[in-house]
Amino acid sequence: MAVLRVNNVTKRFGHVTALAGINLEVNQGEVYGFIGPNGAGKTTTIRILLGILQATSGSAQIFGLDAWRDAVEIHKRIAYVPGDVSLWPNLTGGEVIDFFVKLRGANHKSRRDELIERFDLDPTKKCGTYSKGNRQKVALVAAFAADADLYILDEPTSGLDPLMELVFQECVQEVKAQGKSVFLSSHILSEVEKLCDRVSIIRQGQIIESGSLKELRHLTRTRVRVETAQPLPSLKELPGIHDLEEFPSGAAFQVDGDKLGDVIGYLSQFQILALESAPPTLEELFMHHYKGAE
Amino acid sequence: MRQLLVNTFPLARLILRRDRVQIPLWLLSLLLFTVAVAAAFPELYPAGPERQIIAQTFTNPALISMLGPAYGIHNYHLGAIMAHQMLLFTMVVVAIMNILLAIKHTRRDEERGRIEVIRSLPVGRLANAAATMLVLACTNAVLGLLVSIGLGLLGLEGMDWTGSFFFGGALAVTGLFFAASTLFFAQLTETSRTAMAYSFGFLGLSFLLRAVGDISSETLSLLSPLGLVLRAQVYVENHFWPLGTALLAASLLTLLAFRLNTRRDLEAGLFPAKQGPSRASRFLGGPLGLVLRLERTTIIGWAVGMLVLGASYGSVFADVEDFVQSSELYQQVLPDIAGASILGQFVAMLLSLLPMLAAVPALLVILKLRAEEKAGRTEHLLARAVTRVQVMGSFLGTALATAVVMQLVGVLGLWAAASAVVADPFPLGHTLLSSLAYVPAVWILVGLAALCVGTAPKAAALVWFYLGYTFFADYFGSLLQLPAWMARLTPWGHMPNVPLEAVSPWTVLATLVLAVVLMTLGLVGYSKRDIYG
Structure with missing residues (x-):
């Protein structure tokens, strides 16, 4: 069942097209990664989902309700962490967390205190004195203290230290275990790789790739390193081979996903001694897509 | 060096x-x-x-x-x-x-x-x-x-x-x-x-x-x-x-x-920043609580300022009275005007000054909504179960109440100091009540600001220029003998000279209606537009 559905959404600011017909679908119980370079339209998409911006055309739905029209109804069941957390400088972190929790109409004192401890936050300090990471902790504590069905997180860990990033990942896994859904926009690819079931890549206001990490990998090249007993003839002519390096005892190259079987079949004629194959990392995938259309 | x-x-x-x-x-x-x-x-x-x-x-x-x-x-x-x-x-x-x-x-x-x-x-x-x-x-x-x-x-x-x-x-x-x-x-x-x-x-x-x-x-x-x-x-x-x-x-x-x-x-x-409470008080439970918490220093500070201002002018009442009694000129040229009514004019002039000053904190409160948006803090509210009408309404309500409080505090300060130096300077109840006639006029300015924030947020700061103009037109209107239409362009220009003149209920109603229309348009605009920042 889809909790979040974006259908052909376009957003224009004057003459600038920020989003050009994007589609997204997040299912219940799923952690969904949303990745893309700066200025690609990630935050604009999230703001449309929150009903803070109105889509120029297309529809954005959460829980089957319209993101713009039914914003308040939707917001009772979601929790949100903005990418750039700006807080009231003269309020303390504790006050802000309580305020946010109260705005949702819920009261989760115990959860709040537990989270404050886990994120190692001093709630008596004024927000004006917090660092970026600490402001982010305030937003994260408020979000995870809420009993939401969908968590929308916009680059939530960009200011956290590695230890706190781990706490964050635990929190995401906990809510996932409870069958909640998470929409996570991120730059940190290792984090997306670790947490997300499915991923969409956005570039210049368009979704250029969507699917599970496994599916995405099929679309790209696998890195292969091979040693053979018999000398290899040049592989240059073989279809689907890229970045070829040849050694006396073997070769290293990248091969297109759909040609992998053919190439391995061909290589086996020469008595394979050793074969290493590595799926592309998300980083390679990312680079592949970003560079692709330059 | x-x-x-x-x-x-x-x-x-x-x-x-x-x-x-x-x-x-x-x-x-x-x-x-x-x-x-x-x-x-x-x-x-x-x-x-x-x-x-x-x-x-x-x-x-x-x-x-x-x-x-x-x-x-x-x-x-x-x-x-x-x-x-x-x-x-x-x-x-x-x-x-x-x-x-x-x-x-x-x-x-x-x-x-x-x-x-x-x-x-x-x-x-x-x-x-x-x-x-x-x-x-x-x-x-x-x-x-x-x-x-x-x-x-x-x-x-x-x-x-x-x-x-x-x-x-x-x-x-x-x-x-x-x-x-x-x-x-x-x-x-x-x-x-x-x-x-x-x-x-x-x-x-x-x-x-x-x-x-x-x-x-x-x-x-x-x-x-x-x-x-x-x-x-x-x-x-x-x-x-x-x-x-x-x-x-x-x-x-x-x-x-x-x-x-x-x-x-x-x-x-x-002075180093102090630590604060680790929990929110019961008042900080919704958008209205937030506005009051954010603006409380501004409101209290201005209220004290208005009190001091009123008191300062009240303290010179005795000198004004003495002057009128001793001035040969006033006795000769203006024999009809009794001392009391010179004082009355003084009170009227001060009463017309108060709303312009009361408008400043009221505008500060409503324009804070725009500042919050620019600082990217409105989305904390709107991303939770809060409607836009609730958000703007909290700022608007606080601004409207601020205008009333400032006006009353100013009159109270004036009366308190004046009655210390002169016996029975002016009737407090009547003056307080008639000074309230100016409040809907201040609300028009608040409504104008709300309209700007709701429909043309980038132009919101222009309201300050308009307030400056109204001050200019009123303060210098008579001194420089400016044409009458210049005063007519300000909300004060349509007000009776209280407490000397009686307040027509129609004037109050008309200003009130205009203020409400402006605010409603602002609320509608704010509910419909994109929030930036």
């Missing part, structure tokens, strides 16, 4: 580059305004015995408390009129310009983290403060020179070149003094808002100190920078010592501010 000032000049150039529109605009408007008013005087005040009668009316303590001391009465030439009617007002405007510019380039830049970037470069610790003062000193000097030359070139009766240079000089020195005091306050506080509040509070205090001092105590006036500079008696005596003293005081204040600046940490105030 040299080390502290490395690269001051490039920073000064940066400030000029950033303010390349703002500073010339200030200078040009001030120049045009002063020269245009002076040029209108020969027609407004033709020479002859009438002018002497006008001169006598300016010795009325009520007018002195507004305009400053009357001097050169025996030979009331155009120069004396110009200095008496225009100098104090223009000085206040110049002070406002300096406060705004000084805060912008010191505490606000620091708060936004811009100074940190600059300080990471090979730049002296004092360079930014010094560059700001350098630019402001030059700005004030150019302003003084322009106004001097402008007035001198008019060549009007009694407005000689020496006097004109003293007029320009008085403006420049006042500007410099308030630039220095603002620089000083910017060292004490951690936020630009507080620094701004201290600086404007100091300006208000200077004005009131002078208002009371000009009537009852010369020493009190000399303690106020505005009062001190007025003692130059521009166009009549042209004393240099007040300007020299103010200049010296400004220099000392600048040095003190520099000293504080080098001793404190970047982005810190003189």
Whole structure:
């Protein structure tokens, strides 16, 4: 069942097209990664989902309700962490967390205190004195203290230290275990790789790739390193081979996903001694897509 | 010392580059305004015995408390009129310009983290403060020179070149003094808002100190920078010592501010930030609670200011009464007007001044909604189960209530001080009630601001210009005999002269309806538009 559905959404600011017909679908119980370079339209998409911006055309739905029209109804069941957390400088972190929790109409004192401890936050300090990471902790504590069905997180860990990033990942896994859904926009690819079931890549206001990490990998090249007993003839002519390096005892190259079987079949004629194959990392995938259309 | 000032000049150039529109605009408007008013005087005040009668009316303590001391009465030439009617007002405007510019380039830049970037470069610790003062000193000097030359070139009766240079000089020195005091306050506080509040509070205090001092105590006036500079008696005596003293005081204040600046940490105030509660109080439970919490200092601060203002003017009631009883002129020329009604006029004038001041905190509250949006904090509310109508409604409600409170507190202050010096100055209940007639007019301004925030957020700051215009049209309407339509463009221009005139329920209803329509349009617009930031 889809909790979040974006259908052909376009957003224009004057003459600038920020989003050009994007589609997204997040299912219940799923952690969904949303990745893309700066200025690609990630935050604009999230703001449309929150009903803070109105889509120029297309529809954005959460829980089957319209993101713009039914914003308040939707917001009772979601929790949100903005990418750039700006807080009231003269309020303390504790006050802000309580305020946010109260705005949702819920009261989760115990959860709040537990989270404050886990994120190692001093709630008596004024927000004006917090660092970026600490402001982010305030937003994260408020979000995870809420009993939401969908968590929308916009680059939530960009200011956290590695230890706190781990706490964050635990929190995401906990809510996932409870069958909640998470929409996570991120730059940190290792984090997306670790947490997300499915991923969409956005570039210049368009979704250029969507699917599970496994599916995405099929679309790209696998890195292969091979040693053979018999000398290899040049592989240059073989279809689907890229970045070829040849050694006396073997070769290293990248091969297109759909040609992998053919190439391995061909290589086996020469008595394979050793074969290493590595799926592309998300980083390679990312680079592949970003560079692709330059 | 040299080390502290490395690269001051490039920073000064940066400030000029950033303010390349703002500073010339200030200078040009001030120049045009002063020269245009002076040029209108020969027609407004033709020479002859009438002018002497006008001169006598300016010795009325009520007018002195507004305009400053009357001097050169025996030979009331155009120069004396110009200095008496225009100098104090223009000085206040110049002070406002300096406060705004000084805060912008010191505490606000620091708060936004811009100074940190600059300080990471090979730049002296004092360079930014010094560059700001350098630019402001030059700005004030150019302003003084322009106004001097402008007035001198008019060549009007009694407005000689020496006097004109003293007029320009008085403006420049006042500007410099308030630039220095603002620089000083910017060292004490951690936020630009507080620094701004201290600086404007100091300006208000200077004005009131002078208002009371000009009537009852010369020493009190000399303690106020505005009062001190007025003692130059521009166009009549042209004393240099007040300007020299103010200049010296400004220099000392600048040095003190520099000293504080080098001793404190970047982005810190003189007083360290306190810790606060780890839990929110019960009041901070919704958008309204948030608005009250955010604006409570502003509201309380202004309320105290209004009380002091009312009390300051109330304290001169005895002098006004004495004046009316002793003035032969008033007995002869205006025999019909009894002493009580001169006081009544004074009360009416003050009552018409209060709503303009009450409008400032009300507008601050409603325009805070725009500031919150720009700072990216509105989305915290809107991303939770809060409607846009609730968000704007909380700011609007607080703004409307603020207007009422300010008006009432001002009248209460006036009454309290006046009844201490005069027996039974005016009926409190009736005056409180009739002063409320102005409240819907203030609400029109709030509604206008709400309309801007809701439909054209970038234009929201223009409401300040409109408030400035309404002040100008009202305050100078009668002094400069401005055409009647100029007053009609302000909400105050349609108000009866309370408490002397009765309030028509239709006027109240009409203003109320207009205010409600503006606010509704604002709410509808705000519910429909994109939220940025």
